[in-house]
Amino acid sequence: MIKTHIRIGKTILKKPILGASGCSGWGNELLRFNDFSKIGGFVTKSITLNEKKGNEMPRIMETYGGLLNSIGLENRGVDYFIKNILPEIKDMECVKFLNLAFFEKSELEKMIAMLDSREGFDGYEINISCPNVAHGGISFNSSAADATSLLSGVRKMTEKTLLLKLSPAFEDSFEIGRIAEDMGFDGITFTNTYIGTAVDVKSRSFVFKNKQAGLSGPAIKPLSLMNVHKMRKKISIPIIAAGGVRTADDVLEYMILGASAVQVGTQLLVRPSVLEELCVELEERMKDLKIEDINELIGSIKE
Amino acid sequence: MSATLLDKKEISENIFLMTFSRSDKSLIYPGQFLSILHSSKEKILRRPFSIFSCSEDKVSVLVKRIGGGTTAITQMQAGESADILCPLGKPFEEKIDFTRTLFIAGGIGIAGINSFIRETKQIKMIFGDREGEFGKVIDFLGIECIYASESGLNKRKGRVTDFIGEFDFDTVVACGPKQMLRGVKERINGKRYFAVCEEIMACGVGLCNGCMVKYDDNTFRKVCTDGPVLDGNRIVYD
Numbered sequence: 001m002i003k004t005h006i007r008i009g010k011t012i013l014k015k016p017i018l019g020a021s022g023c024s025g026w027g028n029e030l031l032r033f034n035d036f037s038k039i040g041g042f043v044t045k046s047i048t049l050n051e052k053k054g055n056e057m058p059r060i061m062e063t064y065g066g067l068l069n070s071i072g073l074e075n076r077g078v079d080y081f082i083k084n085i086l087p088e089i090k091d092m093e094c095v096k097f098l099n100l101a102f103f104e105k106s107e108l109e110k111m112i113a114m115l116d117s118r119e120g121f122d123g124y125e126i127n128i129s130c131p132n133v134a135h136g137g138i139s140f141n142s143s144a145a146d147a148t149s150l151l152s153g154v155r156k157m158t159e160k161t162l163l164l165k166l167s168p169a170f171e172d173s174f175e176i177g178r179i180a181e182d183m184g185f186d187g188i189t190f191t192n193t194y195i196g197t198a199v200d201v202k203s204r205s206f207v208f209k210n211k212q213a214g215l216s217g218p219a220i221k222p223l224s225l226m227n228v229h230k231m232r233k234k235i236s237i238p239i240i241a242a243g244g245v246r247t248a249d250d251v252l253e254y255m256i257l258g259a260s261a262v263q264v265g266t267q268l269l270v271r272p273s274v275l276e277e278l279c280v281e282l283e284e285r286m287k288d289l290k291i292e293d294i295n296e297l298i299g300s301i302k303e
Numbered sequence: 304m305s306a307t308l309l310d311k312k313e314i315s316e317n318i319f320l321m322t323f324s325r326s327d328k329s330l331i332y333p334g335q336f337l338s339i340l341h342s343s344k345e346k347i348l349r350r351p352f353s354i355f356s357c358s359e360d361k362v363s364v365l366v367k368r369i370g371g372g373t374t375a376i377t378q379m380q381a382g383e384s385a386d387i388l389c390p391l392g393k394p395f396e397e398k399i400d401f402t403r404t405l406f407i408a409g410g411i412g413i414a415g416i417n418s419f420i421r422e423t424k425q426i427k428m429i430f431g432d433r434e435g436e437f438g439k440v441i442d443f444l445g446i447e448c449i450y451a452s453e454s455g456l457n458k459r460k461g462r463v464t465d466f467i468g469e470f471d472f473d474t475v476v477a478c479g480p481k482q483m484l485r486g487v488k489e490r491i492n493g494k495r496y497f498a499v500c501e502e503i504m505a506c507g508v509g510l511c512n513g514c515m516v517k518y519d520d521n522t523f524r525k526v527c528t529d530g531p532v533l534d535g536n537r538i539v540y541d
């Protein structure tokens with residue numbers, strides 16, 4: 001029997017593969033394409049305290065081997081989520097993390113207070129790494145001191161699994177990862193998108209109204225692999241890797257470098273059925289490579 | 304879904320009618336689309352196309368070659384397999400009274416309109432392009448319509464919106480470039496208006512919020528799952 005279970009905090013993932021935030025919708029869109037009893041799980045789109053409209057179009061542009069996005073955390077707010085979306089996802093058979101985004105610490109605290117007594121999800125992915133909003137959010141990720149004051153006390157608010165999602169754009173992310181470990185976070189999701197941009201040569205203007213956008217997809221995989229490797233040296237709690245995962249071997253690469261699980265973002269937009277397909281492919285690949293327990297793989301890189 | 308390319312016809316320069324096998328059993332409604340994974344290495348996303356026509360085991364799309372993805376798709380040969388998601392988009396279930404509906408198509412927007420007029424060719428329609436380059440496509444469809452072209456070459460000179468006044472109607476269904484959809488809204492005085500929209504899409508299935516259009520109350524609709532048929536009077540075209 002091949003073992004693919006891994007544990008992150010209180011959560012057991014049957015497979016070490018999750019749909020990434022912003023590419024998994026609210027889960028229900030994925031149900032049409034995946035048997036949820038066969039996948040690890042997914043992270044919801046970012047939820048904010050109040051409704052957020054999202055950015056102007058265009059929000060998407062393809063680049064060579066990748067994708068730039070400027071979506072802007074569009075969602076209807078936590079109240080709407082609790083009333084209309086949570087009831088729909090609560091019985092889904094896989095692991096579900098709620099991605100929480102905010103502009104001030106008090107917003108994060110209010111959201112957790114409103115959500116925490118409820119059932120139907122496994123934990124939170126605290127997002128301080130969205131490059132697509134002007135204030136708050138990612139600015140917490142740029143300084144370890146700011147992140148410390150922001151995150152202190154959060155652990156006390158919940159017993160559910162607590163993840164922190166970090167940006168590859170700041171050197172301080174590694175220090176913030178270490179601080180989060182000390183505070184009792186259960187895992188670090190790494191990486192969010194890389195900050196990039198594009199220029200329209202005819203009009204000599206930025207393609208995106210926000211100027212900058214987040215780069216994802218196969219193009220970023222080597223960068224995120226290196227970042228996961230660096231993060232592994234800094235922390236000992238689980239890392240959930242993200243960045244250009246498309247194939248079972250991509251999953252294995254991240255795990256050998258020390259990730260406990262991976263998230264799939266962009267490839268889910270290309271192949272919405274990829275979560276289930278990857279889980280099957282992963283087991284086959286483990287058989288080929290004579291790996292019996294996925295846990296033996298984690299951090300097994302030879303240096 | 305895995306499909307096979309059964310047939311490819313070059314209807315006109317750079318415009319291909321491509322017919323694929325299908326194995327899904329879903330009903331396909333007017334305005335719905337499908338998405339094809341292509342082999343161009345440069346771009347990774349699927350390419351969306353209106354379902355031009357369909358039967359129980361086949362589905363056709365009319366593809367205009369404009370860039371890397373459509374070039375790769377139109378280079379496929381009969382017998383090759385393709386990865387297709389179909390059908391996508393919200394089923395359009397409003398009743399259409401053909402005697403009271405004006406259809407307007409601009410360029411390759413004809414593909415989005417064709418699925419509405421499967422039942423009858425006796426329709427009120429205006430088609431428009433730049434310089435008559437869709438002539439063979441319109442002949443192929445065998446539709447009687449006002450054919451407007453901006454250059455006027457062998458056609459009536461002007462834009463589709465110049466000819467709306469020639470018809471008596473209470474509903475419009477239009478598909479074409481955004482400027483055309485906007486022009487139609489400005490000429491129909493609030494009559495019922497179904498706009499078949501296109502936006503650059505990443506997923507086409509509602510996962511990413513990449514394909515939004517804005518409504519007049521500052522709310523957004525997803526073209527891929529709330530549309531592609533949307534209320535043309537409420538869209539903010541900018």
Ligand SMILES: Cc1cc2nc3c(=O)[nH]c(=O)nc-3n(C[C@H](O)[C@H](O)[C@H](O)COP(=O)(O)OP(=O)(O)OC[C@H]3O[C@@H](n4cnc5c(N)ncnc54)[C@H](O)[C@@H]3O)c2cc1C
Nearest residue numbers: 350351352353365366367369370371372373414501502503
């Ligand atoms: C719901 C929907 C239905 C569609 N139906 C059809 C159809 O029936 N037949 C057909 O030929 N095309 C249709 N399109 C447009 C088609 O999807 C694009 O032409 C195609 O994706 C371009 O791919 P490419 O790689 O060849 O071009 P690219 O290299 O990606 O782009 C070439 C140029 O076209 C522009 N462009 C790309 N995608 C679009 C788009 N969606 N709308 C407007 N401009 C675009 C780009 O900005 C660029 O300037 C539809 C689009 C949508 C969203």
Ligand SMILES: Cc1cc2nc3c(=O)[nH]c(=O)nc-3n(C[C@H](O)[C@H](O)[C@H](O)COP(=O)(O)O)c2cc1C
Nearest residue numbers: 020021022046069192216217242243244264265266
């Ligand atoms: C269209 C799109 C929307 C995204 N939205 C979010 C989001 O709302 N919150 C978040 O934490 N990450 C978001 N991300 C980042 C992904 O979750 C993921 O971290 C990143 O894309 C790298 O993985 P990938 O290369 O597999 O896409 C988004 C990515 C894309 C492509």
Ligand code: FES
Nearest residue numbers: 507511512514527
């Ligand atoms: S294209 Fe992804 S939501 Fe419409």
